[in-house]
Amino acid sequence: MAKKNIQELEWGEIEWIYEPESENSQNAMNIGIVTIYPNSSQNKHIHYGDEQVLYVLSGVGKQLIGDKISHIQAGSLHHIEVGSIHETINLGDEPIKELLISIPVHRDQNLPIPRKTQSMIVEGSLSENRVTVNEEIGYIYNGIIELLKIPVAIFDEEGNTVITGRYYPELCREKCGIEENVKKCPIYQMRDEYTPPYYSDPSAYVCPYGLTIFIMPIVFDNRVIGLIKGGHIRTSQIDMHINQYTQIKKNILGEAAYAAMHIVPKGTVNAILQQIKKLSKNIANYYLFKNTAVALNKQEEIIQDIVRNESILEESLKTAKDKALNIQIGNHFLFNTLNAIAGLAVKEKADKTYEAIIDLSKLMRYTLKNNSYFVYLQEEVEYLKNYINLQQLRYGNRLKVYFNVSGDTSRKKIPFNCLQPIVENCFIHGFKNMKEGMEIRITAEMQEDKLTLQIMDNGRGMDSDLQNYVYDKLQEDKKQGFSGLMMVYEKLDLLFEGQFTFLIESELGLGTRVTISLPDKVSSMDSQ
Structure with missing residues (x-):
């Protein structure tokens, strides 16, 4: 470290030689050199949030941990559990120097702030x-x-x-x-x-x-x-x-x-x-x-x-959490209602109605039960298929949807619900006024060190002016309109902080292709 980080205390000092780079760092350990002045001692104290290991580099004295007192000398090792009362006493005429390793027993897992x-x-x-x-x-x-x-x-x-x-x-x-x-x-x-x-x-x-x-x-x-x-x-x-x-x-x-x-x-x-x-x-x-x-x-x-x-x-600080909780409470009633309707559909032998209700239930359960920022790609694809099943009730054989997801990508992790809003755009904008021959192709593959996702339709497409307008909207701080694309882009920007690619290619009368490339070091989370 170019600049020493030293805490000066009544009984000595601590020079912190290693610290996490930020409070959101995954590295929780802190390492310091503790100096206790001759004939000085710490005040007896308890740490409720961290476990510590002390390795004595030099000096002599006593170490109190709980109800046990041990002698300190160069090479001695002392483990301090969370919640243990402890004190180091310097009995000599030379400073005691100790290597301190301190590790928090818990850290709040919050979404990183951009x-x-x-x-x-x-x-x-x-x-x-x-x-x-x-x-x-x-x-x-x-x-x-x-x-x-x-x-x-x-x-x-x-x-x-x-x-x-x-x-x-x-x-x-x-x-x-x-x-x-x-x-x-x-x-x-x-x-x-x-x-x-x-x-x-x-x-x-x-x-x-x-x-x-x-x-x-x-x-x-x-x-x-x-x-x-x-x-x-x-x-x-x-x-x-x-x-x-x-x-x-x-x-x-x-x-x-x-x-x-x-x-x-x-x-x-x-x-x-x-x-x-x-x-x-x-x-x-x-x-x-x-x-x-x-x-x-x-x-x-x-x-x-x-x-x-x-x-x-507190309500202002947790607005998002409160809204999600309110949705869950409201949907508890909705799930019970859907189950009742599904039971009625079976009795009346309305198979398509029953399948539609099941698909809708799966969509809602997937959305409500998932509290992770990342999910496996195969789970997101299944969620997408349930959504498309509902759309095919409307379009029937006029709609063809093709999936091409390579085997090495299915266990990659991607941001939760980042594909469905783009597919929804195909129906809202791409297929507007089309009566037949509608196609959507969804692909996922590894390209070098990137996970590449593509959603392509054969809808009405966009001219260059409209494409530029969409790109300008994506870059604005206050995103309005084109809500599906905006939500996905904003989520990617929040999670990857610019380390991703979001490309829109379109030609009037021929269709639109959206390509998302994510870094493999972030999206590959097979062991977690």
Whole structure:
């Protein structure tokens, strides 16, 4: 790396020598060199989102993992499971250096954002991206945290208090005076961000009085813009080994305020973590919408929507998913109706009607059950045949459809539903006013390192002016008209980011041919 990426911490530093190129990268591993200064130690903490391996390069000390303490020396290897409390202690006069390998245990699988969209968001960002107090943030906070009745505070990236929180336990009020100033909490004072930069999950620290406090970063545009800290709970994991933790005050178990606190079960701990992660995500989503609104000159309208309530924000972020769910719910009734009609057709011996209903049902089930971005070509061809069967009810023997799909292409993967809209165009535009002799030819073959798909009809075709008009429409940001072609082209552009070919050839009175070429390294997914 040309420029060193070093995190400076109270106890030392981490130089990240390998990181994923972006948050959408398939490579999840982070590698760093950890340096712990002489006679220093990390704060005891827990990572809930990553598994770690430490290989000691030099130095001596102790390594606490769970309830076990082992000695550190050059060549020793230490494995830290997800959710294990751990601490490295330097007992020598020389720095401890460790090779750290950190791997997230889960990563959200989202459709990659096209580069042009990413750059639009960055260019349209506000000059100051940090968590600040306003009605929207307060509304999001209250909607999630107030239900838990636990203390949670929010800080900006510089450590300034944004929201102080409430419901601090008597132990915190008595020992730290936290109600006077939340920064009197020793964990709230800490500036120890021990997290690789390309993913974010909560960590947990144990305070000097034996309480567990969670820390969750708020990440926007690959940068930490704030921190959520809270919890202040008593757990069985700490109680069982409390005497092994040197930083915990002695005889804390005998303190009345500590003893009065109930031990929070693991299930409740997980629920608290989920709500804190949800708060972080919703705040980050709020800033994403706010900055995108600036780029689109619609800031006022979007902020007004966010102010109304959090549900509108979530609905805006998941519009596509909600629409798909509504369609599924509505079609549940439709499927039952189709089954009833099919049963009636069998009783009345209306074979063609029965076959048409079955073809229609297969079309709808294929569309609704498939939640993948890519499908096998043979599945897409079967879907296409069901659609053509329905069209032949109308055209009968006047329509001939030929498939020529080579065997080496059937297990290639292509974008879901990228052929049917083009075939539909043949009927809507190509065969308009034709009464007989209609033909469609559909081919798939490998040409060098490309999967080539062709759909050709013998319809009325287009002159050069109309072809140029169609191409111009394909290149426009706001695509209107020619909806079948536009939907397919936009889907290919979203998934392949320009690494594909979409060619339309047509001659007036002779027909139209659409050719799609996809890179084999993307479309060949036989092992998945």
